Amino acid sequence: MREALGLVVPGVLALAALSLVVLIWQGGAATPYSVVEPDASPRIDDSAPITPIPPAPVLDPLRVELGERLFHDPLLSRDGTVACSSCHDLASGGADRRALSLGTGNAPGRRNSPTVFNVGSHFAYFWDGRATSLEEQIDGPLHHPDEMASNWPALVQKLAAHKDYPGLFRTAYSRDIDPAAVADAIATFERSLVTPDSPFDRYLRGDEHAISNYAKEGYKRFVDFGCASCHQGVNVGGNMYQRFRVLSDYLPDRRENGSTDLGRFELSGREQDREVFKVPSLRNVALTAPYFHDGSVARLDQAVAAMARHQLGRELTEEDVALITSFLRSLTGQYGGEPLR
């Protein structure tokens, strides 16, 4: 609680100071309708539960480029068929649009692939948060028998025998290829995958016309109903764990027996971690269907209604769902100067 207050109090002070600035500034304007350049405007609402995505961090371009190549290279997998981008396709919202990603032999895996966009500012990785850095995360898919089914010695050996990689690593890291450099390059590329300038971020920065009134009302309900108590911060999620008990209404038995995925309980064995998962980010959520850790919900409107019912105990009206969905669509950002699709 003290920590929470520690965040809130400076926020309120900052807001008060900002309001004063705005009042003074407005007093000096010729008309109440002065055109304000969004970028020049200091009108970020510091009390808002969501903050705009800052520009991409400054990263070593040689490492980003090397990481980009590794990210797309199926050489990382034992049989040369699976790249990071197979399940995290930048042209598919940074994920793969499948309920459960396909592993070796086309068999579906166990959980839904999350998007790779904006992961640089998540607090943990995988649905159960079992990795706390991007570098550590790479260990998972690299070794998983249904994903890349490889290992570090095998990968380093393949990269060292490649016609381009040894030179690229020497240039970017001033040393021969080792696991740390591979992981660093991929993680550095991933940190470059930010999607700023969504309509909602432009709205937060003061451009009142960046989103529709429909989306504004959806945002209001998103906050009022309590969605923002978990989906907040720069990623509108991605910064805490919560119990998740949305059960698929369509699957027999599961409704009585509960999900077979126990989330963080599977790591810790602690009762309080049963069915506890990382709260996913809602950035670009309109592009990352299907939803939830088991990919069991196909459409964003269904996901909104299901979350409200199961997490908040609230039955939304069709209007609530449409408005909140409209707000969530305004969270689609830009990458490479183009809106994501």
Place this chain on the structure above:
Amino acid sequence: MREALGLVVPGVLALAALSLVVLIWQGGAATPYSVVEPDASPRIDDSAPITPIPPAPVLDPLRVELGERLFHDPLLSRDGTVACSSCHDLASGGADRRALSLGTGNAPGRRNSPTVFNVGSHFAYFWDGRATSLEEQIDGPLHHPDEMASNWPALVQKLAAHKDYPGLFRTAYSRDIDPAAVADAIATFERSLVTPDSPFDRYLRGDEHAISNYAKEGYKRFVDFGCASCHQGVNVGGNMYQRFRVLSDYLPDRRENGSTDLGRFELSGREQDREVFKVPSLRNVALTAPYFHDGSVARLDQAVAAMARHQLGRELTEEDVALITSFLRSLTGQYGGEPLR
């Protein structure tokens, strides 16, 4: 009923004749375990509700090639952003893996894009069957304001001004570009998109080891429970209309009010067509999630359970669902000599 008998009686006679042939043939075999070459075997079960996909028809290769190019060319759309392949991506099971396809301005459309694979042998097109030939189908997306937003005169003019198309059409059709030639080329390419040699087809042709015992039991239940009364023939569907009343459990109000998509009723205005849709093909169904005309169901196991509950009034057990899903996975065929993914 007479029509149904008309189908069943010859089937039974054919089966009896086949059994006799098999008995005679087995009598002459050296052991009861003789190895039979699948392709040489005459053991197709003529009474099976599903028949294997025949090889691709013989088509004019110049027209196929021209159609392939047109199919992938965003020039077909008014603003040059949308090709046929945008929603019917051959690398995504012939569809787009979205619940509802994205139109102009990224707004979701109204219905789920069906796969383009094997459409040459469907009896009608669109979820409501409003086109009865592939050539006629093209009119729909070409003109729809949320899809290509174009028209025939505009398209013919663009193609005629293109550096390659006039020559390609003259070679393939011995005449200048006209709408009929464009439609014929695209439809001819689409007729080439067949996916033979699925594991299940190899099983039907006599290769007992092509599918698992698990999938065989799933097939048995698929037939026993009545799924095959609508999903049958060469496409395991795609040859009749049926009323479809699966309502999304997650969407508020809809549960009471029914779907807002009235299917063929919207064309005919006849009460008996209310919520009547084309029965989709289940060929390659493991790759074409999400499911149903509204893309409301994310996973194949959910779709199986939902269809049984709503169409057949049967609550499947988790085992039933897993077995039938396993059978449906065996319907994934090959294209260009590789299994679809």
